[in-house]
Amino acid sequence: MRPPDFWAQGPDHPAARCLAPLGAAYGALAARRMDRPGAAAGCPVVCLGNFTLGGAGKTPAALAVAALLVELGRAPAFLSRGYGGRLAGPVQVEPGRHGAAAVGDEPLLLARRAPTVVARDRPAGAALCRSLGADAIVMDDGLQNPTLAKDLTLAVVDGPTGLGNGLPFPAGPLRAPLARQWRHVSGLIVVGAGAPGEAVAREAERRGLPVHRARLVRESDDLAGRRCLGFAGIGRPEKFFATLAETGAEIVGTRPFPDHHPYRDREMDALASEARRLDAELVTTEKDAVRLPPAYAGGVRVLRVRLVVDAAEALSGQLRSALAGAP
Incomplete structure (x- = not known):
C-alpha cells in the first residue's frame, strides 16, 4: 500500500481522528501479541525492525549488521518472513532458482550476501539457519513477531519522516502503540537526517538506549x-x-x-x-x-545504495555485548 498523506499531518487530522478507535483496537491486539514469550533459536538473534509500516531502511541495515557480525568472527544467516512471496517455508533462498513471487523481494537481496531463509514459522526458520552453518541470525523485520526470542532488537527509523502522526494503523503508520513497542527495543538506527527522526532519537536516549546514526550512500x-x-x-x-x-x-x-x-x-x-x-x-x-x-x-x-553507520564501532560494540550475553 501507499501511505496516505494524512499519516504525516498530525493526529488531529479528520481522517486520523475518524480512524483512531480502529487504530486503538488494532494497536492493543498487536501490543499484546508482542508481549508473548518466544522460542529459543539455539544461537544469537539480532532483529532489525520498524516501529512503523515500511520505508525506514531495514534491509540495508540488516546487511550492514551482518557485515559487522562477520568482522566479529561470526557466520550469520538472514531470516525473513518473505513478505509478498507465496512460499511459507522454511526454505533457503536461491536467487538463481527463486523469484520475488516465490520468496519476496528483500530475501533475494539478502541472499546475495549470506545464507537466507524464508519462513513464516520463525523458530522453524531459525533451525534451518543453524543447519546451514549459521552461528548468528539476523532477522529482517520481526519486531512485532514474538515467536522467536531475540538477543538484540534494533528499531530502524527514517530520519526525514520519523513516526508520522504517532498513531497505530490505520489511523497512522505505527504497528503498535509506541509506548508498548519501546519495551522490546535494545537500540535505534536512525537513517538520514531530519527533525522527526531526531525526536525519536532523543526519546530513545532519554530511555537509556543507544542511538546509531546512519545514511544511505550511492554505490x-x-x-x-x-x-x-x-x-x-x-x-x-x-x-x-x-x-x-x-x-x-x-x-x-x-x-x-x-x-x-x-x-x-x-x-x-x-x-x-x-x-x-x-x-x-x-x-x-x-x-x-x-x-x-x-x-x-x-x-x-x-x-544501488548501501547503509553506512557513522560510528560503526559503537554498533559493533553493542553487537559484541549481545553475543557475549546470549545463551
Whole structure:
C-alpha cells in the first residue's frame, strides 16, 4: 500500500481522528501479541525492525549488521518472513532458482550476501539457519513477531519522516502503540537526517538506549547529465527520487508505485514507451529490479545504495555485548 498523506499531518487530522478507535483496537491486539514469550533459536538473534509500516531502511541495515557480525568472527544467516512471496517455508533462498513471487523481494537481496531463509514459522526458520552453518541470525523485520526470542532488537527509523502522526494503523503508520513497542527495543538506527527522526532519537536516549546514526550512500554510478525516468515501488519512493537527483541526472519524470509492487509486462511496456518518447533511461532501485518481468530484467538501470553507520564501532560494540550475553 501507499501511505496516505494524512499519516504525516498530525493526529488531529479528520481522517486520523475518524480512524483512531480502529487504530486503538488494532494497536492493543498487536501490543499484546508482542508481549508473548518466544522460542529459543539455539544461537544469537539480532532483529532489525520498524516501529512503523515500511520505508525506514531495514534491509540495508540488516546487511550492514551482518557485515559487522562477520568482522566479529561470526557466520550469520538472514531470516525473513518473505513478505509478498507465496512460499511459507522454511526454505533457503536461491536467487538463481527463486523469484520475488516465490520468496519476496528483500530475501533475494539478502541472499546475495549470506545464507537466507524464508519462513513464516520463525523458530522453524531459525533451525534451518543453524543447519546451514549459521552461528548468528539476523532477522529482517520481526519486531512485532514474538515467536522467536531475540538477543538484540534494533528499531530502524527514517530520519526525514520519523513516526508520522504517532498513531497505530490505520489511523497512522505505527504497528503498535509506541509506548508498548519501546519495551522490546535494545537500540535505534536512525537513517538520514531530519527533525522527526531526531525526536525519536532523543526519546530513545532519554530511555537509556543507544542511538546509531546512519545514511544511505550511492554505490558507483554514471548518471550525471543523463536523462532519466525514475520509478520505484518501495515504502518511500520519494527517497529514491531524491537519491537519483543527487547523482546529477536530468530527471524528466518520476513514477511511484506501492511498496513491493509486482510489475506487470503492460506496466513496463508503458514505462518503456514513455522513456523512449522522452529520450530517457529507465532507472529504479535494487529492490524493484528483482520484481521486473524477465523481458525487462536487464534493460533497466539500477541505482544501488548501501547503509553506512557513522560510528560503526559503537554498533559493533553493542553487537559484541549481545553475543557475549546470549545463551
